[in-house]
Amino acid sequence: MSKKTKELVVKDNALVEACHSLNLVPQRLIVLAIIEARESGTMIKAGGILKIKASDYVKTFNVSTKSGAAYQALRSAADELFEATFKWQSKDGNGKKEINISRFVQRVTYVEEAAYVKIMFSEDIMPLITRLDESFTEYDLIQISDLKSGYSLRIFEMFMQWVGNRNPPMIKLEDFRERLGLEDGQYETMSDFKKRVLKPSIAEINLKTNIQASYEQEKEGVKIVGFRLISKYKKPIKNKVIDAKKEVKSEEKTQIAKKIPALSDAQIETFGDKLYKNFDFKRDVLGQQQIFIGKNENECKLIIKKLLSDENKVEEWKKHMIAVGYRYPEKQN
Numbered sequence: 055m056s057k058k059t060k061e062l063v064v065k066d067n068a069l070v071e072a073c074h075s076l077n078l079v080p081q082r083l084i085v086l087a088i089i090e091a092r093e094s095g096t097m098i099k100a101g102g103i104l105k106i107k108a109s110d111y112v113k114t115f116n117v118s119t120k121s122g123a124a125y126q127a128l129r130s131a132a133d134e135l136f137e138a139t140f141k142w143q144s145k146d147g148n149g150k151k152e153i154n155i156s157r158f159v160q161r162v163t164y165v166e167e168a169a170y171v172k173i174m175f176s177e178d179i180m181p182l183i184t185r186l187d188e189s190f191t192e193y194d195l196i197q198i199s200d201l202k203s204g205y206s207l208r209i210f211e212m213f214m215q216w217v218g219n220r221n222p223p224m225i226k227l228e229d230f231r232e233r234l235g236l237e238d239g240q241y242e243t244m245s246d247f248k249k250r251v252l253k254p255s256i257a258e259i260n261l262k263t264n265i266q267a268s269y270e271q272e273k274e275g276v277k278i279v280g281f282r283l284i285s286k287y288k289k290p291i292k293n294k295v296i297d298a299k300k301e302v303k304s305e306e307k308t309q310i311a312k313k314i315p316a317l318s319d320a321q322i323e324t325f326g327d328k329l330y331k332n333f334d335f336k337r338d339v340l341g342q343q344q345i346f347i348g349k350n351e352n353e354c355k356l357i358i359k360k361l362l363s364d365e366n367k368v369e370e371w372k373k374h375m376i377a378v379g380y381r382y383p384e385k386q387n
Contacts, residue, residue, distance in 0.1 A: 061089050061195040066182040070191045070211050074140035074158075075235025078204035079131040082115060084158065087173055088183050089195060103161075108169040115199055116351045125169040132162040132171045141232075142182075154178065191215045196337050200262040206255040208234055213259065213267050213285040224272045224280040244278055252281075264288050264333050312382065314368050314375060326359035328378040335374045 108124040156178035216222035
């Protein structure tokens with residue numbers, strides 16, 4: 055899988071709204087397969103076989119590389135996908151609602167010596183990731199790369215379906231639970247559902263993605279019967295950078311050179327951690343420069359901090375430094 059500035063995950067809304075109980079890793083496997091299919095061109099071929107490498111899984115989701123853990127995770131995910139079904143809606147020729155039950159894949163293949171798996175999507179799922187018209191949801195792969203909960207990923211996609219819409223439709227509670235694959239008796243009380251599923255997922259989405267998510271409850275009397283998922287994109291980082299540039303321009307009258315001076319060890323430690331967590335830095339730097347490809351979180355941080363000792367590299371990353379909170383000293387020599 056090649057690394058591009060944007061790797062879009064695109065799904066028909068019928069798939070976003072589908073009901074299934076897949077755990078986090080199988081959901082990630084589907085996402086990687088969708089992107090691999092688009093890049094390789096096999097997505098338009100019925101029965102196209104897609105190869106998913108453990109190395110791609112590692113570099114995308116920052117997971118452990120020890121003892122073949124990534125490959126074993128992919129193999130287990132492929133097993134789960136092969137056994138899993140999903141329920142989705144369509145319309146017949148007269149516009150009547152149809153309820154379909156389908157499988158995600160029709161074949162899985164393991165190649166342990168080369169640390170990859172191959173999957174073949176089912177005939178039903180192919181149109182839901184290929185023949186897309188106006189009814190689809192898309193997001194950048196990096197948005198979900200740090201999510202650690204399967205519920206968070208599913209709920210994130212539901213938010214993205216209506217991102218920016220101030221009046222999204224209500225999702226009935228029973229439909230919401232079914233989409234998440236919750237069984238009868240599982241987090242059955244509203245307090246448990248919020249505590250174990252909804253609130254932790256929204257907290258993780260707000261922390262690790264580029265949308266601000268919240269919800270409104272719909273009630274009949276005192277009973278909660280559904281939710282409206284409200285989201286918007288966070289203020290673009292580039293706006294902060296533009297403001298910083300205006301600040302620099304206003305100070306040019308004093309002839310102060312706006313080169314960031316050498317960073318102290320404490321600054322390197324602080325900004326190394328901040329840069330790694332920054333959405334735009336991950337997209338523009340970690341996702342593009344070969345030195346970071348295939349590295350886990352700790353390795354990336356060590357590389358970032360080492361490079362921050364180079365004033366030229368700091369200058370190259372100036373806009374990202376400003377975005378994560380760097381401020382010029384009041385006086386520069």
